[in-house]
Amino acid sequence: MTARTRDFTDGLSAHAPLVFAFVLAAAFLLLLITFRSIVIPLKAITLNLLSVGAAYGVLVLVFQEGWGEGLLGFHSNGAVVAWLPLFLFVILFGLSMDYHVFILTRVREAYDGGMCTQDAVSHAVKTTAGVVTSAAIVMVGVFAIFGTLSSLPLKEMGVGLAVAVFLDATIIRGVLLPASMKLLGDWNWWLPRSLGWLPRLAPEAEFASARS
Numbered sequence: 001m002t003a004r005t006r007d008f009t010d011g012l013s014a015h016a017p018l019v020f021a022f023v024l025a026a027a028f029l030l031l032l033i034t035f036r037s038i039v040i041p042l043k044a045i046t047l048n049l050l051s052v053g054a055a056y057g058v059l060v061l062v063f064q065e066g067w068g069e070g071l072l073g074f075h076s077n078g079a080v081v082a083w084l085p086l087f088l089f090v091i092l093f094g095l096s097m098d099y100h101v102f103i104l105t106r107v108r109e110a111y112d113g114g115m116c117t118q119d120a121v122s123h124a125v126k127t128t129a130g131v132v133t134s135a136a137i138v139m140v141g142v143f144a145i146f147g148t149l150s151s152l153p154l155k156e157m158g159v160g161l162a163v164a165v166f167l168d169a170t171i172i173r174g175v176l177l178p179a180s181m182k183l184l185g186d187w188n189w190w191l192p193r194s195l196g197w198l199p200r201l202a203p204e205a206e207f208a209s210a211r212s
Contacts, residue, residue: 009082016086023093034101035108036198037189043180044104047172048096052089055164059084063156072159074152081153084160092164095139099173103128107181117188121181125174136169 024045031041059080061067066076106124111117143165146158181188191198 005082012082012086019086020089023090027093027097031101032195033198035104035189036191036195036200038192038195039184039188039190040104043184043188044097044100047176047180048093048100048168050176051096051164051168051172052092054167055088055092055160056085058163059088059156059160062159063152072147072155073150074155077152081156084153084156087157088160088164091161092168095165096168096172099132099135099168100177102132103173103177111189117185118182121178125178129174132169132173136165139165140169 027045027048028041031044032038035041062072063074063076063080064078069076103124106128107117107120110120110123115123140162143158143162146154147162149155149158
């Protein structure tokens with residue numbers, strides 16, 4: 001069992017950088033093509049990594065350092081289960097990107113409709129706040145249930161996901177995203193001339209036109 005665990009951990013450590021690189025590159029390319037901007041994908045990746053990093057920090061404090069052992073009902077073994085960091089990265093990056101694209105799509109629609117970037121951001125936050133908050137409440141509640149289980153790996157997973165989704169829906173999407181977009185203004189939509197050949201994608205607008 002010890003040798004098997006060592007081989008599993010070594011395999012994860014060797015291939016984790018490839019997974020990180022693939023996910024980040026795919027997210028960058030998709031956002032670059034969708035929003036025709038260099039700034040948007042770089043900012044999205046940075047903000048998503050902040051929520052993932054916060055989840056890692058909480059896991060270390062709670063399950064490695066033993067903070068809140070009595071509250072959560074467990075005894076720290078001084079480590080985080082080996083598969084959890086990579087698992088959390090993939091899941092949280094997908095969830096964070098879902099929120100991000102949902103809000104950015106509303107911003108882009110308002111901007112293309114004639115609003116300045118500042119007004120478009122305010123409009124997008126107002127129109128998406130209810131959906132984002134409701135979805136976050138449901139997910140945090142579900143993940144928090146895993147934090148009450150006796151199995152330590154499941155408890156770690158539940159706490160990590162619940163904390164990350166809560167921070168992502170409040171500090172990241174509610175504060176940092178709109179603040180950074182307002183500060184950058186029209187620079188949000190900057191695209192080098194060398195990338196002007198990228199296709200223009202407006203699936204929702206085309207769908208609305210087709211229905212009308």
